[in-house]
Amino acid sequence: MTDKNIEYYNENAESFFNGTVNADMSLWRDKFESYVANGGRVLDAGCGSGRDSKAFKQHGFSVVAFDASKEMCRMAAELLGQEVWQMRFDEIAFDEEFDGI
Numbered sequence: 001m002t003d004k005n006i007e008y009y010n011e012n013a014e015s016f017f018n019g020t021v022n023a024d025m026s027l028w029r030d031k032f033e034s035y036v037a038n039g040g041r042v043l044d045a046g047c048g049s050g051r052d053s054k055a056f057k058q059h060g061f062s063v064v065a066f067d068a069s070k071e072m073c074r075m076a077a078e079l080l081g082q083e084v085w086q087m088r089f090d091e092i093a094f095d096e097e098f099d100g101i
Contacts, residue, residue, distance in 0.1 A: 003068070003088075005068070006068045006069050006088075009067075009068070009069035009071065009072055010069050010070055010071045010072075011071075013069060013071030013072050013074075013075055014071075014075075016048065016049065016072070017048075017049045017072070017075045020048055020049045020051060021049040021050070021051050021079065022051070023051065025051065025052060025055075026055070029052060029055055029056070032100060033056075033059060033061075033100075035100060036061065036099045036100035037099055038060060039060050039061065039062070040061055040062070040098075040099030040100060041061070041062045041063075041064070041097065041098045041099050041100075042056050042061045042062065042063050042064070042098060042099065042100045042101070043063075043064050043065075043066075043094065043097075043098040043100070043101045044056065044063055044064070044065040044066070045066060045089065045092070045101055046066070046067055046068070046089070047065035047066060047067050047072070047076050047084060048067060048072055048076065049072070049075065049076055049079065050065060050075070050076030050077070050079040050080045050084065051079075053065040053076065053080055053084075054079055054080055057080065061100075063080075063082075064085070064098070065080065065082075065084045065085070066084060066085040066086065066087045067084060067086065068086065068087065068088045068089075069086075070086050072084075073085070073086045
C-alpha cells in the first residue's frame with residue numbers, strides 16, 4: 001500500500017519544488033550551522049526540494065539527503081548534483097554518523 005503523503009508529493013513534486021526551492025531559510029540555517037563543526041557531516045532528513053542541502057554544501061558541509069518521495073529525490077538530486085536517497089524516517093538506521101540532522 002502506498003502512503004498517501006508520499007503519493008501526494010510524487011504527484012505534486014514540481015509544484016512543491018518550485019514553491020520551496022527559493023524560500024529564504026537562512027536565519028534558521030545559520031542558527032543550525034552554528035552548532036555544527038565547520039566541514040561537518042549533515043543529514044538532511046526529508047530534504048524536499050534540496051534547498052537546505054544545497055546551502056549546507058555551499059557553506060562547506062558534507063551532506064547526505066533523503067526524502068520518501070521518489071520524485072522529490074529526483075528533483076533534489078538534480079539541484080544538488082549528487083545522489084539523494086529515497087527512504088522514510090522509519091527506515092533510518094544511522095548511528096552517530098552525522099554532526100547535525
